[in-house]
Amino acid sequence: MKKINVVGSLIVALVVLSGCDSKPKEEVKSYKYTTDVVYKETCLHCHGAKGEGVAEKKSPAINKLSIQELEMALFDIKNGGLGQSTASEHEVMEHNMKKLSEKGYDYDIKAMATYIFNTFHPSK
Amino acid sequence: MQSDNIIEEVLREIEKQESVLSRREAMKLLALSPLAAGVLGSASTTTSAKAASNAKGKIVIVGGGLAGVATAAKLTHNLSDPDITIIEPNPKSVSYQPGQTLIAAGVWQKSDITYETEKFIPDGVKWIQDSVIGFNPDANKVSLKNGTEISYDYLIVATGLMLNFGAINGLEGEITSSGENSIVKKKIGKDGVYSIYFADGAVDTYKGIQELIAKAKAHKGSEKLQAIFTDPDTAIKCGGAPKKIMYITHDLLSKAGVRDKVELTFCPSGDKMFGVPEYHEAILEQFKVRDFKWEYKTNLVGIDTEKKVATFEKKWLEKGEYDQDLEEYTMVVKSQNVEKKYDFIHITPPQKASDIVGKSPLGSSKGWMPVVKETLQHVKYKNVFGIGDIAALPMGKTGGSARKQYGVVVDNLIAVMEKKEKLPAAYDGYTVCPLITSLGTIMMAEFNWTAKPTPSFPLDPTQERWIWWLLKVYALKPMTIYGMLSGRA
Numbered sequence: 001m002k003k004i005n006v007v008g009s010l011i012v013a014l015v016v017l018s019g020c021d022s023k024p025k026e027e028v029k030s031y032k033y034t035t036d037v038v039y040k041e042t043c044l045h046c047h048g049a050k051g052e053g054v055a056e057k058k059s060p061a062i063n064k065l066s067i068q069e070l071e072m073a074l075f076d077i078k079n080g081g082l083g084q085s086t087a088s089e090h091e092v093m094e095h096n097m098k099k100l101s102e103k104g105y106d107y108d109i110k111a112m113a114t115y116i117f118n119t120f121h122p123s124k
Numbered sequence: 125m126q127s128d129n130i131i132e133e134v135l136r137e138i139e140k141q142e143s144v145l146s147r148r149e150a151m152k153l154l155a156l157s158p159l160a161a162g163v164l165g166s167a168s169t170t171t172s173a174k175a176a177s178n179a180k181g182k183i184v185i186v187g188g189g190l191a192g193v194a195t196a197a198k199l200t201h202n203l204s205d206p207d208i209t210i211i212e213p214n215p216k217s218v219s220y221q222p223g224q225t226l227i228a229a230g231v232w233q234k235s236d237i238t239y240e241t242e243k244f245i246p247d248g249v250k251w252i253q254d255s256v257i258g259f260n261p262d263a264n265k266v267s268l269k270n271g272t273e274i275s276y277d278y279l280i281v282a283t284g285l286m287l288n289f290g291a292i293n294g295l296e297g298e299i300t301s302s303g304e305n306s307i308v309k310k311k312i313g314k315d316g317v318y319s320i321y322f323a324d325g326a327v328d329t330y331k332g333i334q335e336l337i338a339k340a341k342a343h344k345g346s347e348k349l350q351a352i353f354t355d356p357d358t359a360i361k362c363g364g365a366p367k368k369i370m371y372i373t374h375d376l377l378s379k380a381g382v383r384d385k386v387e388l389t390f391c392p393s394g395d396k397m398f399g400v401p402e403y404h405e406a407i408l409e410q411f412k413v414r415d416f417k418w419e420y421k422t423n424l425v426g427i428d429t430e431k432k433v434a435t436f437e438k439k440w441l442e443k444g445e446y447d448q449d450l451e452e453y454t455m456v457v458k459s460q461n462v463e464k465k466y467d468f469i470h471i472t473p474p475q476k477a478s479d480i481v482g483k484s485p486l487g488s489s490k491g492w493m494p495v496v497k498e499t500l501q502h503v504k505y506k507n508v509f510g511i512g513d514i515a516a517l518p519m520g521k522t523g524g525s526a527r528k529q530y531g532v533v534v535d536n537l538i539a540v541m542e543k544k545e546k547l548p549a550a551y552d553g554y555t556v557c558p559l560i561t562s563l564g565t566i567m568m569a570e571f572n573w574t575a576k577p578t579p580s581f582p583l584d585p586t587q588e589r590w591i592w593w594l595l596k597v598y599a600l601k602p603m604t605i606y607g608m609l610s611g612r613a
Contacts, residue, residue, distance in 0.1 A: 047447035057447075068494045068503045068516070077519045079399055079575055082518045083364025085355065087394040087421060087439075093441065094454045095441060 032104040035115035042105045051120035063120035070113035078109060129435050134602050168201045170269025176204040178251060179541035181277035186256050186266065189219075189242050189398050190608065191512030191526040191548050192282035197246040197611030198534045206248060211253040211266070217241045218609065219302045219323060222523055225365060225560055227326040229372045231597065234327050238302070244609050256283075259484040261505045268522040278507045278537060281493055283481055285513040285521065286362065289323050291474040293426030293435070298476075301361075311429050312471065319471045321361070329369065329470065333376050336468045340382035348387040352470040355392035358474045359492070361513060361521045364397075364557035364569065366392065366472040367407065372468070374414050386467075388416050391436055393423035399519065400571045402545030404560075406586035410561055415516075424471065425461070434464050440530045475521075477514055492516035497573075498550040499536050500529060506540060518573060532547045554578065555613065558596045566592035 033041070048054050051063035062070065076082045077090045077097050088094040100106075118124055136457035154483045183199065185192045188210045200206045207466035216238055223237035252274070258267040265275045289308045290294045297307035301322045312319050316336075320326040323576030340349055351373060355366040370388055377383040390411070397407040397418075411418060419438075437459050444454040476482070482491030486508065494503045495510040497517050502508035511529045513521045528551060553573030558566045565588040570578050579585040609611030 042450075065504060066494070068496065069488070071497065072516060072518065075573075079518070080396070081394055081399060083394075083521075083554070084357045084399050084519055085366075085392060085394045085397060086357060086359060086363075090442060091439070091457055092455045096450060096452070099450065099452045 012027065029108070031106055031108065033107075035107050035112050038100075038105045038112070039108050039119075042100050062116055063122070065117070065121075067113050067117045070116050071109055074109045074113055087101060133597055136439060143244050146586050177538045177542060178376070179491070179538055181207065181541050182275070183208045183280065183537070184274060184276035185210045185280040185282055186212075187282035187284055187512070187514075188214070188217040188251070189282065189284050190514065190523055190604065192280070192283075193218060193244050193246070193532060194526065194530040194608045194611055195280055195282065195511060195533055196249050197609060198530060199537070199611070200246045200248055201611055202538060203535055204442045208246075208248070209250040209455070210245060211251060211252045211254060211256055211268070211278075212241060212273065213253060213269075214300075214303045215241050215253065215495040216302055218244045218605075220523075220604060221301050221323075222558070222596075222604075223601060224301070224320045224323055224326040225368045225372065226597065227323070228320045228329040228333070228369055229376070229563055230330050231563065234323055236600075237323060239605065244605075246611070247552065257480060259481065259486050259487050261502075263365040264507070276338070276507075277507070278541065279505075280533060280537070281481060281486065281508065281510045281514055283478055283514045285475050286478050287319075288358075288476045289319075289355075289471070289473045291458045291476075292424060292471070294428055295471075311427075314468060315429055315473065316468045317427065317429055317582070318431060318469070319473060320365065320475055321471075327477060332468065333373055336373070336386065337377060337380045337382055339467065340377065340385040341380070343385045347384055349464060349467040351386050351388045351470075352464060352466045353390045353470045353472075354434075355390070355394065355472050357393035358476065359454050359521060360472060360475050362557060363519075366390075366470070367397070368560040369470050370416065371410075371414070371559075371561050372563070373468075374416070379563075388414075390416060390418040391424065391464075392418070395420045400569070400575050400577060401565070402586050403569045404569070406567060407559070410567075410588070417553055422462070427469070427471075430465050430538075432466055433468055434469055436462050436464060438462055445483075475513075481514055488516060490516065494562060496579045497553070499547045500533050500551055501536060501547065509537055517551075517553070519553055519571075522555050522557065523604060523608075524556035525554065525569075527604070528552075528610070530608075542550070558592055558600070560593075560596070561588045564593050565590055566596055568592040568595075 046054050046057040046059035047062050052057050053061035076088050077093050080094050081088045149268055159487050185196055192210055196208050197581050199208055218239040218241050220237040226232040227234060255269045256266045257269050260477050265273050286298045289297045295311050298306050299305045305322055305324055311317060313325055318329040318332040320329050343349055353366055353370045370390055374388055376384055396404050398404040422436045423441045424434055425437045439459045441455040444456040447454045477491035481487050481493055486493045488491050493510040493514050494516045495501060496503060500509050500511060511533050512526045517585060532549040532551045536547040538549050555571060557569040559569050560566055568585060569589045570580060572578050577585045601611060
């Protein structure tokens with residue numbers, strides 16, 4: 001009986017991996033504020049009206065970063081790390097972001113990266 | 125054809141474990157199952173449905189590991205007149221790295237995961253056995269160690285990553301998982317210091333665990349032996365492996381009856397077990413059941429292999445001043461070095477992009493090659509794509525990620541070759557981590573950038589199951605080697 005189980009299980013497993021690539025349904029999340037509102041009401045205090053950074057707050061400039069760099073950084077901040085279990089490279093901002101999310105200032109990563117780039121990058 | 129190979133390999137794997145069932149019985153059962161026939165039949169037809177593109181151009185692929193070879197193979201199916209060159213110095217570049225945990229467990233030998241590159245270079249693809257030492261994407265050229273230059277119309281960067289043992293004080297070397305590693309082996313693979321992150325290291329780790337068992341058997345006194353498992357602060361291949369080796373050590377110690385003599389402690393740089401909350405919770409429970417200890421934000425920075433003392437940097441956040449704008453207290457990062465004595469330590473090395481890519485115009489300040497994370501196209505050079513460990517992508521540096529990426533690269537590259545504006549395919553960050561929780565059980569952690577479990581099968585993904593162990597030990601390797609590497613699955 002055990003032997004049949006082995007092969008039966010394997011067959012099931014093969015089905016899983018070769019055939020049915022059913023995509024999980026994407027959850028569509030809606031946000032309370034637009035990226036513009038989130039930036040102006042929160043990020044701006046530390047990252048500046050032009051994304052230039054504020055020295056006394058020790059907050060870095062974000063106006064020279066590419067969309068890809070912004071996206072990676074925001075992913076790191078919001079997910080608490082880029083790897084499967086590595087720590088965030090932005091520990092302080094990760095903490096702040098949690099507080100901001102609790103207050104409703106959440107955003108889509110790609111949308112915010114695009115907003116910051118299109119609004120502040122010198123090439124724009 | 126391919127599905128026959130896969131079945132043949134599955135049978136070969138089963139055959140090795142005669143106690144489970146004989147080859148004849150397995151074949152009989154497989155033949156009896158119309159389901160199996162259907163599934164394996166479909167595996168070889170799904171990709172050939174699409175008509176081959178007549179697009180032309182010279183494609184150079186740098187790197188002949190799983191990602192590079194699978195991409196080359198699929199390109200040969202999808203282009204009517206392919207012109208593809210793979211540049212790869214290592215004659216054994218094709219290895220099944222997920223098997224390194226099983227080598228450390230004593231289930232497999234090194235020969236079970238090592239393959240000759242030559243046998244997997246697809247028909248019609250040119251292989252240059254040399255190393256790229258420079259990228260000049262503005263001139264569409266790469267330079268080789270032998271002094272020649274190779275020009276291309278389209279470039280795929282699939283170099284993999286470097287295991288940076290040298291970043292830890294007291295250790296030396298920057299190596300790949302297969303190939304030359306003598307510099308690292310000066311200190312790793314003996315005297316209680318081990319790493320499964322390279323194939324030879326995995327072989328030594330099995331011996332190391334046996335030594336630990338022997339030491340535990342002879343151990344007297346109330347103080348336990350200390351076994352430490354590290355997890356660095358860089359992106360790494362297979363985020364589960366630093367924990368898998370801990371489960372394996374636990375299991376082998378338990379079977380030898382000496383688990384109570386050894387304390388097992390996990391020291392990750394991070395502040396959680398897993399980036400997906402459901403898996404994090406499941407792993408925490410598994411840790412508690414096994415009486416594992418853990419200390420978060422404790423990153424290995426140095427080791428004295430003579431004295432058997434490891435130095436860790438511990439980090440924490442402290443409350444700073446009140447910030448009017450944030451309406452919260454600001455946080456200040458604090459850190460302190462602590463020393464720990466060990467009898468056994470498993471090191472997951474810090475990992476980085478090779479400087480040849482990282483410091484070239486294709487690289488970035490962090491080294492990893494920046495690509496649009498969905499299309500896998502380089503952010504600046506539109507005729508360059510990145511795949512596998514070298515790409516700057518969140519979460520996954522696994523064979524499972526590469527398996528989902530190579531089809532995306534092929535479809536999008538062909539669209540670029542056909543001068544199409546829009547790239548048709550998008551990667552969603554899928555990664556799979558078959559987390560070995562004992563010799564005989566696995567938790568199949570599948571997820572993507574939504575950081576939620578994305579199971580392929582309607583079974584609770586947070587449970588440890590025997591079926592996933594069977595899948596890992598008997599089926600995943602044949603499916604990878606004969607399915608993925610031929611560009612068909």
